[in-house]
Every structure is written in C-alpha cells, then in structure tokens.
Amino acid sequence: xxxxIAVVAFAQTDHRRTSEEFSEVEMLMPVLHxxxxxxxxxxxxxxxxxxxxxxxxxxxxxxxxLALDGVGAWPPISESHVEMDGxxxxxxxxxxxxxxxxxxxxxxxYGKSSPGxxxxxxxxxxxxxxxxxxWPDSVALAALQAQALIDAGDTDEPALAAVAARxxxxxxxxxxxxxxxxxxxxxxxxxxxxxxxxxxxxxxxxAVILAAGDRAxxxxxxxxxxxxxxxxxxxxxxxxxxxxxxxxxRLAAEKAGAFERPVDTAELHAPFTSQEVxxxxxxxxxxDVRVNPSGGALAAHPIMAxxxxxxxxxAARVHRGESDRALGHATSGPCLQQNLVAVLEGDPR
Amino acid sequence: xxxxxxxxxxVEFPFTRSLGPVQSAFLTGLRERVVLGVRxxxxxxxxxxxxxxxxxxxxxxxxxxxxxxxxxxxTTWAWNPAPRRxxxxxxxxxxxxxxLDGADTALLHALDAPGPDAVHTGLRVRVRWAAERVGxxxxxxxxxxxxxxxxxxxxxxxxxxxPVTGIVAPARLDYTYSPGRAQSAYIHALGDRRMVAERCxxxxxxxxxxxxxxxxxxxxxxxxxxxxxxxxxxxxxxxNIKAKxxxxxxxxxxxxxxxxxxDLALHGRIAGIPYDQVRMGLRVEAVWTEGSRYPxxxxxxxxxxxxxxxxxxxx
Numbered sequence: 187x188x189x190x191i192a193v194v195a196f197a198q199t200d201h202r203r204t205s206e207e208f209s210e211v212e213m214l215m216p217v218l219h220x221x222x223x224x225x226x227x228x229x230x231x232x233x234x235x236x237x238x239x240x241x242x243x244x245x246x247x248x249x250x251x252l253a254l255d256g257v258g259a260w261p262p263i264s265e266s267h268v269e270m271d272g273x274x275x276x277x278x279x280x281x282x283x284x285x286x287x288x289x290x291x292x293x294x295x296y297g298k299s300s301p302g303x304x305x306x307x308x309x310x311x312x313x314x315x316x317x318x319x320x321w322p323d324s325v326a327l328a329a330l331q332a333q334a335l336i337d338a339g340d341t342d343e344p345a346l347a348a349v350a351a352r353x354x355x356x357x358x359x360x361x362x363x364x365x366x367x368x369x370x371x372x373x374x375x376x377x378x379x380x381x382x383x384x385x386x387x388x389x390x391x392x393a394v395i396l397a398a399g400d401r402a403x404x405x406x407x408x409x410x411x412x413x414x415x416x417x418x419x420x421x422x423x424x425x426x427x428x429x430x431x432x433x434x435x436r437l438a439a440e441k442a443g444a445f446e447r448p449v450d451t452a453e454l455h456a457p458f459t460s461q462e463v464x465x466x467x468x469x470x471x472x473x474d475v476r477v478n479p480s481g482g483a484l485a486a487h488p489i490m491a492x493x494x495x496x497x498x499x500x501a502a503r504v505h506r507g508e509s510d511r512a513l514g515h516a517t518s519g520p521c522l523q524q525n526l527v528a529v530l531e532g533d534p535r
Numbered sequence: 536x537x538x539x540x541x542x543x544x545x546v547e548f549p550f551t552r553s554l555g556p557v558q559s560a561f562l563t564g565l566r567e568r569v570v571l572g573v574r575x576x577x578x579x580x581x582x583x584x585x586x587x588x589x590x591x592x593x594x595x596x597x598x599x600x601x602x603x604x605x606x607x608x609x610t611t612w613a614w615n616p617a618p619r620r621x622x623x624x625x626x627x628x629x630x631x632x633x634x635l636d637g638a639d640t641a642l643l644h645a646l647d648a649p650g651p652d653a654v655h656t657g658l659r660v661r662v663r664w665a666a667e668r669v670g671x672x673x674x675x676x677x678x679x680x681x682x683x684x685x686x687x688x689x690x691x692x693x694x695x696x697x698p699v700t701g702i703v704a705p706a707r708l709d710y711t712y713s714p715g716r717a718q719s720a721y722i723h724a725l726g727d728r729r730m731v732a733e734r735c736x737x738x739x740x741x742x743x744x745x746x747x748x749x750x751x752x753x754x755x756x757x758x759x760x761x762x763x764x765x766x767x768x769x770x771x772x773x774x775n776i777k778a779k780x781x782x783x784x785x786x787x788x789x790x791x792x793x794x795x796x797x798d799l800a801l802h803g804r805i806a807g808i809p810y811d812q813v814r815m816g817l818r819v820e821a822v823w824t825e826g827s828r829y830p831x832x833x834x835x836x837x838x839x840x841x842x843x844x845x846x847x848x849x850x
Contacts, residue, residue: 207539209715212747215755229753245546245710255746258753301544301710306619310706314550315558316585316672317643319704321621326630329613330643337611337656376630377614377651421591425632425641426583429611 191283192402192409193530194395195224196498196505201364201390201486204300210239210249214296214391215256221292221393225405229258232395233288235265236279238272238295239490242307253296264288271295272392272494273417273455273516273526279396280415289401296391297490304387304489311519313422325384325458327520329376331429332460336378338430341463343378347371349459350382350484357481364388364486383459390488392495410501410512410530414442417516417526424521432468435515435525439469442527444513449529451476451503451512453496457483461522465515469527479503493517497528504532540719544712550704555588559700560600560693565674568664569691572638574599584638585672600693603637604686605662607678610634610641612658614651620707623677629654633678636685645677653680661686670699717747717756726828730763730821732797740798763794766833767841768817769850773810788813792833793849800849807834816840 197220199205205213222228235257239250246252250267259265264287268274272295279291299307305323312318335341350371357363364386372381395405402409418434418441420427439445452475456462462477471477478484480499483492493516500514511531518524554562557573564571573586576595584603589596613630615622622628623645631654632641647663648654661681668674714722717733721744724731733745733756740749741760749756771790777783788810791800805813807822818838821830 206541206711206713207716207719209718209747212715212717212755215748215753218753242708245544245708245712252746255748255750256753258749258751260751301712302708306621307708309621310708314552314704315554315562315702318706319621319672319702320623320644321619322630322643323619326613326615330611330630330632333613333656334611374614374616377616379613423583423585423587423591423640424643425585425610425634426591 189284189286189398190402190411191280191396191398192406192411193497193501194397194402194406194409195221196392196394196502197221197224198362198392198491198495198498199390200362201388201488203364203386203388205298205389206300209252210244210246210296210298211253211256213298213389214253214294217391217393218256218292218294221395225395227290227395227405229263232290232292233264234279234282234291235263236267236275236291236293238268238270238275238494239297240269242310243304243489244298244301257292271490271492271516271518273497274518276394276396276494276497277415277417277526280412283396283398289398291396292393293396293494294391294393295491295494297488298389299387299489300389324520325376325379327424328458328460329379330424331464331521332378332383332458334429335460335463340430340467341460345463346383346459349462353478353481353484356479357485360480360485362486363481366485379458379460385457385483385487388486388488390486390491392491392498394494394498394501406505408505408507408532410504410532413529413531414444415526415528416441417524419519419524422523427521429521430464432464432522432525435465435522435527436468438525438527439513442529444527444529445470447511449475449511449513451479451500451509453480453482453500453512453514454478455483455493455496455516457487457492459484464522469513469515493526500528500530504530507532507535539713540722541711541713544710545707546710547705547707550706551701552704553701554699557586557588557597557600559698560695561586562670562672562702563695563698564691564693565672566668566670566699567695570603570605570635570662571600571691571693572603573597574601581639582637583640584635585642601637602688602691603635604688605635606681606686607633607635607638607660609646609654609656609658609660611656612646612654614654623673628677631660631678633660644675647677647679671702715747717745720759721745722829725830728823729761730794732760732762734758734760741796742799743794743797743801760796762796764821765836766792766794766797766819767846768805768813768815768819769793769800769846770815771805771813786810790833792819793846798849803830804832805834806832814840816843816846
C-alpha cells in the first residue's frame with residue numbers, strides 16, 4: 187500500500203439544463219478526448235477504465251455499455267462500472283492502481299437528468315418496503331434535514347441564502363457551471379428549502395485520469411497526489427440517523443487523513459445549501475478554508491458526475507498551483523447518507 | 536441538423552417483494568391497526584420504529600417485537616405545497632418524521648394539516664388509518680394533529696392470523712426520450728425510405744444504425760453514407776413463442792442482416808419466405824409498408840445467395 191497515485195488530468199462538459207440533441211455517448215465523448223489530450227495518452231495506453239452512471243436517470247437500459255463506445259473498447263479493455271457517482275468509480279480505479287495491475291486509469295461518469303423527473307427518479311433508491319411507496323422526493327428529504335438543522339440552531343434561512351449566493355457568485359469564474367450568476371432564493375419548493383437552496387437540474391459528464399508514481403510525474407507538471415481516500419455509509423432508515431450530523435463523512439475524512447493537517451481548499455458535494463452546513467461541521471472546516479471555489483453542486487449538479495467533479499476541481503487547483511492540500515468530497519443517497527473523502531496534495535513548490 | 540426527435544417513454548413495473556419476519560409482522564400489524572417496533576439487543580435496548588430485520592449499528596438479527604402507540608411527536612417536518620404523484624395526500628401537506636410513543640426512532644410519513652403555521656417540531660400527532668388496509672406502509676393514510684389522551688396498548692407481540700408475506704409496489708417513471716444526433720438522423724432518413732449509416736473517420740468502418748461513436752476507435756462518426764436497402768442474412772433464429780401484444784404469427788424468423796455497404800449487421804424480421812427456408816447468405820431487402828416510417832421486415836430479393844467469404848467478417 188505504498189504506491190503513490192495522483193489525479194493527473196480532469197475535464198468536464200459545460201453543464202446545461204438539457205442536452206437533448208446528444209445521446210449520452212455523444213455528450214461524453216468530447217470530455218474523454220479532452221482528458222486524454224491533456225496527458226497525450228491514447229485509449230490503448232490506459233491500464234484500467236472505470237465509469238459511474240445510473241440508467242434510471244434517463245430511463246435507458248444498459249446505457250453505460252453504449253457509453254463505452256466513446257472509449258474505444260475494442261479490442262477488449264480492462265473495464266468496470268459502478269451504478270454510483272463517478273467518485274466511487276475513482277475509488278475502484280485507485281484500488282486497481284494500488285495493486286500494481288495498472289499504472290494509469292481513466293475514470294468517467296455522466297448523468298442526463300433532463301429526460302426524466304429527477305425528484306421522482308431518486309425515490310427509487312429508497313427503502314422499498316417502508317419509504318419508496320410514499321414517493322418522498324429528493325427535495326422533501328433534504329427539507330426534513332434542513333428543518334432539523336434550523337431546530338437545532340445550526341443554521342437559519344438567511345444563512346442558507348448566503349451559502350446559495352456565495353456558491354453562484356463563485357461559479358461566475360467557472361465556465362462549465364450551469365448557474366453562473368446569483369439567482370433569487372425564490373419560493374419554497376419544500377419548506378424550509380427555497381428554489382435557491384436547491385441544485386439546478388441538468389446534464390453533464392466528467393472524466394479524470396489517474397496515474398501512479400513516475401508515470402504521474404511524466405504526465406502532469408504538478409500531480410495531485412491522493413494522500414488518502416475513504417468512503418463510509420450510514421443506516422438507510424432516516425429516522426435512525428441524526429440528520430444534523432454526518433458521522434460517515436467525518437469517519438471517511440479521518441480514514442483519509444484529512445484531520446492530520448489542515449486543508450486550504452475543500453470541494454464539497456452538497457447539493458442543498460443546508461448540507462454544506464452539515465459537512466463543514468463534520469469535516470471541521472474553518473473559515474480559512476476555501477469552500478467550493480468552483481461554485482459546487484449548487485452551480486452545476488449533473489447527478490452521477492457531480493461528486494467526481496468535486497475531486498476533479500480540487501485536483502485541478504493543485505495542478506494550477508492554487509492549492510497545496512485540498513479535500514474532495516462526494517455524497518450519495520438521501521440526506522448525505524454515504525460520503526467519500528479524498529485528500530489531494532501537490533509537491534512542495 | 537434535423538429537429539431533435541422526442542417521444543414519451545413510460546417505464547412501469549409492479550415490483551413484487553417478499554418480506555422478512557419483522558417486516559411481515561409490522562405490515563400485518565398496520566393492517567390490524569397495530570404499530571409494532573423491534574427491540575435491539577444489549578443494555579440500551581432501543582425500540583426501532585419502523586422495525587428492521589437487522590440492527591443498523593451491530594447488524595445483529597432482531598426479532599423482539601413490541602407494540603408502540605399510534606400517537607407520537609414530530610421530530611422534524613417539511614411543508615410540501617405541491618404534492619406529487621404517488622405521495623400520501625393530494626392536497627398540500629407536511630412531510631414528517633414522527634417518534635411514536637414507546638419508540639426511540641422516527642418514522643417517515645405525511646401529516647395532514649391546514650398549513651405550515653399549524654406544524655412545528657414537537658407537535659403531537661396520531662395515525663389516521665386508511666379505510667382499506669392490505670398490509671403496507673400506506674395502511675397509514677397519514678398522521679393528523681392530536682392533543683388527546685394517551686392510547687391504551689394491548690401488548691401485541693406480532694402474532695397475527697394470515698400474516699402478509701409480500702408486498703406489490705407499483706413503480707412508474709415518465710421520461711421524454713430523445714435518441715441523440717446520430718440516431719435522430721438515421722430515424723429521419725428511414726422515414727424517407729433511406730438507410731443512412733455513418734463512417735468512422737479513423738478506421739473507415741461504416742456503422743448502421745449509427746450510434747454516434749466508433750466503438751473501436753472511440754471517436755465521433757459524422758460522415759453519412761447511404762447503405763442497403765439490400766443486404767445479406769449473416770445469421771438468424773426461428774422464433775416459436777409469441778410475445779405479448781405482438782401481432783405476428785409464429786414461427787417467424789429474426790435475423791442479422793449485413794446491408795450492402797455496411798460493416799456491421801443490424802437485425803430485423805425476415806418474411807416473404809417459409810421460415811424453414813431462410814439460410815445464411817440469403818439476399819434480402821427492406822420492405823416499408825404503406826405509411827410506415829421504418830422497415831416492417833426484410834424479404835428475399837431473388838438474387839443468388841452471397842458467398843460465405845463476402846460476409847464472414849460481419850457475423
């Protein structure tokens with residue numbers, strides 16, 4: 187377990203409300219080409235390929251096999267897929283590189299929320315016996331968490347509005363973001379969450395290349411070394427959990443070594459403003475940490491890619507010399523049920 | 536580029552799920568207007584409602600069922616001004632987590648209340664039972680505000696006549712399907728009785744139907760190439776089971792057809808020839824019926840069969 191592994195390239199689409207003129211592979215392909223071009227690698231040079239997506243979003247069975255067309259998977263390549271955010275595909279690729287079976291990995295993920303009704307689609311991930319038959323949509327569940335935070339005195343509506351405003355202002359410097367200007371907080375979607383507290387619904391894709399050791403140094407001027415990465419999950423029963431806290435995020439961060447030294451930057455996958463409040467507390471992020479300089483998931487939220495994008499954005503800041511130690515976080519499930527934390531560092535300058 | 540094609544797509548399925556012993560007792564209890572929890576082991580012995588088969592902390596198997604009250608306290612809530620399909624109430628309501636009296640954890644459901652001002656954390660509520668109950672979480676129609684006396688319990692331990700052993704959970708999701716650039720162009724051309732493939736700029740292979748990418752090279756295909764409408768049967772099967780809602784008599788033949796000019800076979804039904812006379816190498820052509828926007832089937836052209844060597848790479 188001593189192999190050094192780094193994120194050496196990151197690319198993403200311009201995230202938009204709809205990409206109906208493109209199939210999933212047509213949307214994905216430019217991102218794959220972009221990330222390969224950054225390193226000069228060709229498909230045949232990649233040791234392992236891993237992707238994340240969900241067929242439920244666009245209602246297309248086995249869409250991930252069609253997406254493989256964009257990779258150039260013939261003759262057969264070493265490949266895997268997770269029905270999860272691409273951050274978990276990155277985790278699988280990281281373990282593959284640790285074993286020494288491969289020196290480079292291509293990780294990608296994509297999501298098209300535009301063909302369906304994503305609030306309803308996400309109810310299908312819930313407990314099928316006691317919860318899914320009630321069709322509690324994703325905003326409703328996040329709103330229950332937000333009210334619990336307000337009741338606990340951890341936040342209030344003006345503080346949530348400030349998170350929303352800061353995120354969209356920061357996104358003005360991110361050409362890929364879907365919302366790049368402050369938006370009105372608007373009406374309650376499900377009280378206490380207003381439209382401004384919720385992520386935009388949209389389509390997009392992202393890709394990352396991982397490389398080990400000297401290969402990483404060859405491919406990237408300043409690799410973003412993965413010093414630690416871990417993911418943890420909580421019980422599925424919402425009423426069993428303390429929704430104002432995220433013990434799984436805290437434990438993942440601890441196992442990833444996030445608390446050993448302060449980070450200067452954190453890219454948090456908090457689709458709802460209230461979830462940033464939970465994560466800042468669980469991850470012990472002080473006011474001196476730059477949180478979501480990309481605008482975060484409140485500025486662009488292509489489901490299944492948004493978590494991978496957090497790690498990619500954190501890595502890109504290391505690549506550019508804007509960060510020396512950054513935290514990338516991804517979440518999955520209702521109310522931050524499952525959390526992944528990666529700690530990325532650049533070599534001393 | 537032609538207009539983006541779109542069509543409604545409904546994905547619908549009645550999921551039939553079997554229940555574990557704890558789930559069965561809980562849902563049967565709801566049918567009988569009894570709410571059960573399950574007690575965890577160890578010194579703390581918490582009562583989980585809704586009850587689960589395994590302890591969420593220790594993973595220990597649970598079976599100690601205890602009755603809890605149909606009354607309880609709201610632990611958090613969210614006002615839903617616009618109910619969506621399938622949700623418990625069709626008028627604006629509050630989503631609530633309710634800790635029932637006697638339970639240590641909270642249950643998710645809906646609360647029928649006149650407006651958000653009538654709801655707060657700590658509100659006392661009780662179950663409103665559905666008129667018809669079948670052994671499902673929806674046997675609780677919703678909760679309603681309640682400031683009355685505590686309810687007397689009978690100490691039910693989960694023994695019922697005719698316990699439910701499964702649930703049927705219908706699921707429906709509605710989509711607007713759009714096939715993307717390459718397939719849209721292909722479908723548009725089919726409506727004009729033309730079969731338009733796309734060529735890979737790198738390996739020069741011609742794909743039909745085009746999917747927008749060359750799976751060998753991983754690059755976009757864009758150059759359009761008209762192929763067919765004649766082609767060669769590369770392989771086939773004889774279908775003997777009639778599919779539901781299919782208006783075709785069995786047996787019939789479904790085959791792979793390498794259209795002239797294409798480097799990948801597509802599939803289609805082969806007709807106009809007895810099913811037992813279809814063979815590899817048979818030359819066929821696409822047949823559009825009156826007003827159809829795509830080929831209905833392929834029929835023999837009467838040409839001599841193709842030599843094996845001409846299509847062996849397309850099998």
